[in-house]
Amino acid sequence: MSTVHQPDLKDRPARLTVGVVGAGRVGPALAASLQLAGHRPVAVSGVSDASRRRAEAMLPDVPLVPPAEVLQRADLVLLTVPDDALPGLVAGLAETGAVRPGQLLVHTSGRYGTKVLDPALRAGALPMALHPAMTFTGTPVDVQRLAGCSFGVTAPEQLRLAAQALVIEMGGEPEWISEENRPLYHAALALGANHLVTLVAQSMELLRSAGVEAPDRMLGPLLGAALDNALRSGDAALTGPVARGDAGTVAAHVTELRRHAPQTVAGYLAMARATADRALAHGLLKPELAEDLLGVLADGGHPGHGTGGSNGTGGANGTDGSNGTDGTDGSNGTTGTEGNDR
Numbered sequence: 001m002s003t004v005h006q007p008d009l010k011d012r013p014a015r016l017t018v019g020v021v022g023a024g025r026v027g028p029a030l031a032a033s034l035q036l037a038g039h040r041p042v043a044v045s046g047v048s049d050a051s052r053r054r055a056e057a058m059l060p061d062v063p064l065v066p067p068a069e070v071l072q073r074a075d076l077v078l079l080t081v082p083d084d085a086l087p088g089l090v091a092g093l094a095e096t097g098a099v100r101p102g103q104l105l106v107h108t109s110g111r112y113g114t115k116v117l118d119p120a121l122r123a124g125a126l127p128m129a130l131h132p133a134m135t136f137t138g139t140p141v142d143v144q145r146l147a148g149c150s151f152g153v154t155a156p157e158q159l160r161l162a163a164q165a166l167v168i169e170m171g172g173e174p175e176w177i178s179e180e181n182r183p184l185y186h187a188a189l190a191l192g193a194n195h196l197v198t199l200v201a202q203s204m205e206l207l208r209s210a211g212v213e214a215p216d217r218m219l220g221p222l223l224g225a226a227l228d229n230a231l232r233s234g235d236a237a238l239t240g241p242v243a244r245g246d247a248g249t250v251a252a253h254v255t256e257l258r259r260h261a262p263q264t265v266a267g268y269l270a271m272a273r274a275t276a277d278r279a280l281a282h283g284l285l286k287p288e289l290a291e292d293l294l295g296v297l298a299d300g301g302h303p304g305h306g307t308g309g310s311n312g313t314g315g316a317n318g319t320d321g322s323n324g325t326d327g328t329d330g331s332n333g334t335t336g337t338e339g340n341d342r
Contacts, residue, residue, distance in 0.1 A: 016104070019074030020044040020059075021089070022065045023051035025136035026108050027080030028058035030170060032143050034278075035059075037169035043070040054138050060129040068098040076166075087116055094119035104162070106130050110186035113154040113179035128163045129154040131180070132172060133189055135197075147171040152185055154178070200272075202264050209260055235282040242272050243279040245289025247296045254300070267302075273297050 016039045020027040023046030031041045038068040045067045046057045052064055070242060071077055071093060081089055081090070086109055093099055101124025105117055110131040117127035136142045151172045155163040160176075167174040177185045200223065207215035229237035241249040257265050276293055279285035 001176070015039045016075040017042045017073060019070035019077045021070050021077060021079050022081035023055035023064075024080055024082075025054070025138040026077050026132065028055050028138075029136060029142035029146065030078055030080070030108065030132070031062075032058050032140070033146050033170040034166075036143070039076070039169075043073040045070050050138075058140060067093065068096060071098040071100065071103065074103075076104040079105065083109045083111045086112060090117055091119045094123045097123075099123040099125045102126065104128065106166070108132065110152060110189060111183055113177070113182045114156065114177060126159055126162075127156065128166075129157060130163060130167060131186075132170075133175075135193055148173065150175045152177045152182070154182060155231070192253065199267070202261075202267065206257075206261055206264070235278050235284070238279050238282075238284055240275075240277065242275045242293065243284050245285050245293050247289070247292040249309070250293060251296050254296075269297060269300065 016034075018031050018034050018039050018041045020031050020041070020043070023044050029046070035041055041059050041062045043065050044059055044062050045065060046052045046055050055062065055064060065073070067089070079086060079089060086107055090105075090107075099105065101121045103125050105119065105120050105125040106128045109116070109129065110133075113129050114121075114127040117125065117129075121127050122277055131153070132146065133150045133152060134142075136145075138174070146292055149172045151161050151167045151170075151174055153167060153174045154177050164174045200219065203219060204215040207218060212218055226237070240254070254265060254268065257268055273294075276285060276290065276297065280287070280290050
């Protein structure tokens with residue numbers, strides 16, 4: 001039985017000093033991963049009390065200093081701040097002369113490529129965008145989750161090998177994303193991961209309302225199988241009343257949601273319409289059944305002729321509840337993939 005040789009740290013190439021600007025959920029985890037690969041975290045900055053506590057827990061003995069001082073101390077600087085704060089941060093660091101020629105400047109935003117780092121590039125920095133496609137908790141478990149995690153990587157041609165090496169050292173797998181495709185790439189991840197959290201949380205709330213004592217235990221095997229099937233088979237994994245064309249069942253669902261959880265109606269209808277479109281396009285939903293189903297969805301979930309009329313679905317008052325769209329806003333889920341300093 002052969003074993004893979006793991007070289008000692010002294011056998012590896014020269015290590016880098018690492019700094020973190022923005023001790024949100026992502027920055028300390030990446031720095032800790034780089035530390036395991038033999039690099040040396042030397043400075044971290046954080047604004048909130050929570051970020052400071054997180055940095056102290058995950059990067060013990062690493063001093064907390066202002067952002068400009070992080071850049072003074074580090075060869076490799078991780079900029080792990082909210083997307084909207086990144087352009088201003090980069091511009092400010094460049095204008096104040098904090099950026100050093102030859103310094104590796106890495107941001108972890110999914111939205112941006114390397115153009116957002118142009119002010120630092122003009123100051124001589126080496127720009128990279130390394131976005132881990134992972135949700136973060138701000139705890140040591142994040143370091144373990146980086147094993148096998150894909151990173152959306154954008155870097156100049158001359159830095160591609162360096163970017164690839166950094167990702168691999170953190171346990172990740174590099175996936176090259178062009179500059180112009182970064183927003184689309186990030187939208188895809190937000191759609192799949194952030195909205196999933198909202199859907200699961202809503203589902204658990206509804207199950208509790210239905211009297212289920214352990215909704216997490218009930219959903220775990222079901223959602224695990226659904227996710228596995230979807231990743232393996234795509235649209236062919238679609239099941240349920242929408243894919244079958246059960247218009248009456250869908251109408252009954254909406255009736256109950258309006259009665260017990262009106263804030264979920266808008267999300268249910270939106271996802272049902274999207275599911276119906278995909279099921280129809282892939283031949284899973286029979287055209288002769290699609291008309292009634294799409295009619296129910298277009299009518300806000302009210303059944304058509306002969307199925308109970310408006311009174312059966314709660315009457316005109318049943319359509320009230322436009323505030324339900326607030327329930328589909330899963331903004332809290334985005335913090336995990338942004339590395340926000342919150």
